[in-house]
């Protein structure tokens with residue numbers, strides 16, 4: 580059932596085709612938002628869900644685009660709904676092993692996590708008149724030092740600082756907050772054993788659930804005086 584909103588408010592979700600971006604998209608639809616759902620290649624999870632829930636078809640605007648090379652497609656999609664655009668959740672991400680000496684990988688990771696966050700912030704700032712929110716996803720486990728995922732971690736550390744800077748630059752109209760999951764879903768190319776091992780290292784040794792993630796997300800969407808925050812949903816792992 581829809582909870583009715585004052586008017587059909589529109590949210591842009593990147594990385595909407597699978598996993599956390601998918602869960603954010605379907606939760607927004609259920610709460611009565613219209614969603615511009617950006618995906619690059621993977622969309623099966625989203626479209627399978629839509630087949631089972633045809634009542635949401637007219638509220639989901641699919642937008643297939645590579646954010647790094649086809650950002651204009653996002654601008655075109657947003658233009659049609661600019662007056663009702665209330666925010667953006669940037670869930671698109673890349674996660675693979677690379678050290679800082681792998682310059683091409685670092686550049687690509689910086690691009691998808693940081694430069695695209697800046698572009699999305701600018702889009703909200705320039706295209707909307709009323710208060711909006713930008714929620715980029717960070718990661719709770721980025722402070723450690725090891726070379727395996729170094730380029731990924733450093734790009735997310737940059738993003739953490741960018742959230743503070745974008746909150747300053749976008750204020751008072753665009754609120755910018757980071758959502759920082761711990762081990763909610765197992766990484767696609769890691770074994771269940773190493774995922775369980777990671778969970779045991781958290782202060783609260785149980786996985787944060789998708790429901791907790793969504794509760795945190797909707798808190799950031801609706802908390803109108805909150806900006807420049809990082810909200811960890813991670814069993815306390817960012818403290819370690």
Ligand SMILES: NC(=O)c1ccc[n+]([C@@H]2O[C@H](COP(=O)([O-])OP(=O)(O)OC[C@H]3O[C@@H](n4cnc5c(N)ncnc54)[C@H](OP(=O)(O)O)[C@@H]3O)[C@@H](O)[C@H]2O)c1
Pocket residue numbers: 593594595596597598599600618619620621622644645646647648669670671672673674691716717718719759760761762763764765
């Ligand atoms: N899952 C967790 O437990 C967890 C833990 C810590 C942090 N996070 C953070 O939470 C966010 C979502 O995580 P997730 O695990 O759900 O993500 P994910 O499975 O890694 O999915 C990310 C999505 O981003 C898309 N993407 C990558 N580059 C893109 C580009 N250039 N243009 C458009 N889309 C692009 C991918 O598209 P393709 O399908 O085409 O590759 C993929 O569908 C990420 O920022 C991640 O770092 C998640």
